[in-house]
Amino acid sequence: MTVDELKKAVRFAYSALLGNLIVLGTSANIFSAINDGINSTDRIATKYNYRNKEILEKYLDTLVKYHILEEENGEYILTGSFLNKIDNEELKISKITEDFTTYASALMRFFNHYLIDRNHPYVTTSFINDSDVWGLWLENRWFKLSREVIASECKIGKGEALLDVGCGSSSPVYYGKLVGPYGRVLGIDKSEGLIDVAEKRIKKLGYGWISVKKSNIEQSCIFKEKYDIAVLADLLQYVRNIKKVLCTIDTAIKRNGKIIIFTPCFADSKEEYVPMMEFINAHVKDYVNNVSREEVEKELGRLGYEVQEVSEKSMLLMAQKL
Numbered sequence: 001m002t003v004d005e006l007k008k009a010v011r012f013a014y015s016a017l018l019g020n021l022i023v024l025g026t027s028a029n030i031f032s033a034i035n036d037g038i039n040s041t042d043r044i045a046t047k048y049n050y051r052n053k054e055i056l057e058k059y060l061d062t063l064v065k066y067h068i069l070e071e072e073n074g075e076y077i078l079t080g081s082f083l084n085k086i087d088n089e090e091l092k093i094s095k096i097t098e099d100f101t102t103y104a105s106a107l108m109r110f111f112n113h114y115l116i117d118r119n120h121p122y123v124t125t126s127f128i129n130d131s132d133v134w135g136l137w138l139e140n141r142w143f144k145l146s147r148e149v150i151a152s153e154c155k156i157g158k159g160e161a162l163l164d165v166g167c168g169s170s171s172p173v174y175y176g177k178l179v180g181p182y183g184r185v186l187g188i189d190k191s192e193g194l195i196d197v198a199e200k201r202i203k204k205l206g207y208g209w210i211s212v213k214k215s216n217i218e219q220s221c222i223f224k225e226k227y228d229i230a231v232l233a234d235l236l237q238y239v240r241n242i243k244k245v246l247c248t249i250d251t252a253i254k255r256n257g258k259i260i261i262f263t264p265c266f267a268d269s270k271e272e273y274v275p276m277m278e279f280i281n282a283h284v285k286d287y288v289n290n291v292s293r294e295e296v297e298k299e300l301g302r303l304g305y306e307v308q309e310v311s312e313k314s315m316l317l318m319a320q321k322l
């Protein structure tokens, strides 16, 4: 083996690794932060609670050296060519794809350890024990877009009272902004860590009409108030007793109110990505089963709801209480 051969190997690996370098920034929400003007090491670190600022700075400086970022007085911006790409509609889709791929790959990386044991300590995908990682994933473009789709397809508007079931750390503020101060949002989630993050965000913004509460929808939940809308986004595949959960949520819904269910894939959808999505999802420790649209519709029908027309039936279901 000569030094030349070693160098060749490194050069070859380096160009292949450039793609990975960018994926890291995507998965850690660094590009979207910079794009939103959160563009110094300190501000990015504060926004996402990254305590290892040395590695964050090293990462940003490496990107500067590869002309992906420019730096001036400690502030980073995306270079022109990178920015053009972000504005480009096709790339927007590919960015969402990239975010989804990163998230899915991160989950699938646990496969080997999960194979060995369901409770292997290296499998860090539980909503309760690994809320810090989930806090990051829930900020990525895939989850952001899913909220936008729910809001626009289901026409969530100002002044509405919205119950966000399995809200995680990001969506209460998103729906809170949509319904505004004349509306109200209650987010509930079984993960204390995610509720803590959501609470801090709400406090920071001073939005008194949004509240969050640690609560498991599978255990007894009593709602003091009634709501126009209940959103169940990416939740039902993690619950055991769907009948009971829908029954509990129904107690919180006003007459003519709606239940909105979003899932990356209903089990009975004919889309070819369904088995892949189910496999990916199975790496989340809380995963139970992908639900079928038919089963949910039947249960909602039994509770007195009428299914409403939405354009995207493989991911979205909306039903109104008669």
Ligand SMILES: C[S@@+](CC[C@H](N)C(=O)[O-])C[C@H]1O[C@@H](n2cnc3c(N)ncnc32)[C@H](O)[C@@H]1O
Pocket (backbone or CB within 6 Å): 127, 128, 138, 143, 165, 166, 167, 168, 169, 170, 171, 188, 189, 190, 191, 194, 215, 216, 217, 218, 232, 233, 234, 235, 238, 239, 286
């Ligand atoms: C994939 S995340 C989706 C979060 C949020 N709906 C969003 O779209 O950003 C699923 C969330 O459901 C919550 N969850 C799962 N089972 C739950 C249960 N039985 N009761 C309350 N929350 C639950 C998890 O803790 C997690 O925050």
